[in-house]
Amino acid sequence: MKSLDELDKLRQKLQQDMQVRDNDHEVRVTVSMGTCGIAAGAREIVQAMLEELKEQGLNNVALTQTSCVGLCQHEPLLEVARGGEKTTYINVDREKAREIVRKHLVQGQVIKDWTNPEK
C-alpha cells in the first residue's frame, strides 16, 4: 500500500534528522478546546498549525490543548508560551494560525494586533 511505504520513507528520513527529540520543547502552543472553541473552529486551527509547523520544519513545538477558558466571544483562542513569556491570540483562523507560526514561532515576533480583544 502506497501510503504506508511513504510512512516508512518518512520514518527513515526523520531518524537521520537529529532534530527529532520528543521532550525538549522550547515553545508550547495551547489551543483552547472547550465546546465553544470546537464550535468556533479550534479543530481547524490545530490542523493549520500542524501543516505550517511541518512546512517550517519545526519539531520542537509542543502543540497541546486545554478545556474551556471562559472567553467564548474570543474563540478560537490559543496561547504561545516561550520561556517565561506568554501570549494569547484571540479569534484565530487558519490563516492567522499559519502566520503565528511564521512570525511568532520562527521569527520570534509577537503579532500584537491579534492579541487585543476586538470590540
Added chain:
Amino acid sequence: MEELSQHILDIAFNSLEAGATELTISVWEDIKHNLLQFEVLDNGRGITAEDITKILDPFYTTKSFKRVGLGVPLLQEAVDRCGGNLKIKALPPGGTSVTATFPHDHLDRAPLGDITGTLITLITGHRQLNLVYRHRYNRQTFIFETRQLKTLLRGIPLHTPEVLVWLKNYLNLKIIDLRRETNEEFGRAG
C-alpha cells in the same frame, strides 16, 4: 456545531478531561437500514446515574464535575432534530460510552464532516492517548490504532508534525476508500 465529527471531538475531549487514556471511537453507516451511529467509549472515571441526568441539563454547571458543559445538551439537540437517539452508559469496570444514532438520510441530520480532523486533533493534544478508530460503511470496515502506528514508527515520536500530516492524508484516503467499498485494514500491508 455543524458536524457530527465536532460533537465526537467534544465528547471525546470530555473523556480525556475525565482521565481517560484509552478511547475507542466507532462510526457505523448502514445505508440499507438507513442508520448512522457513532460511539465514543472511554476508560475514564465513569459516571453515575445521577450525573447522567445532570449532563443532559445545559444549565447544570459545576466545575468540579468535568463532564459537564454545553457539549452533551448540544448533541442531544442534534439527535432530537432528526428523530435520533442518544444513550450514555456507565461501563462496569469504569469508563463511559456515549452512543448517538441517527436516520442516515434525514435532511436535518448534521453531516459527519471532518472526522479525520477530529482524530488528528485528539492525537495531537494527548501524547499518552491510545486511540482506536473503527469505521464501518455497509459491509466494509476500516480500523486504525495509534498503538500499531507507534510500532511502525519505531521510536520516531507520533507527535512530529510531519508524521501527523502524513497521518491526516492517510486517514482521509482510507475513509474515502471505505465509501468506495474498496478497503484494507490499517497496517495489513505494512
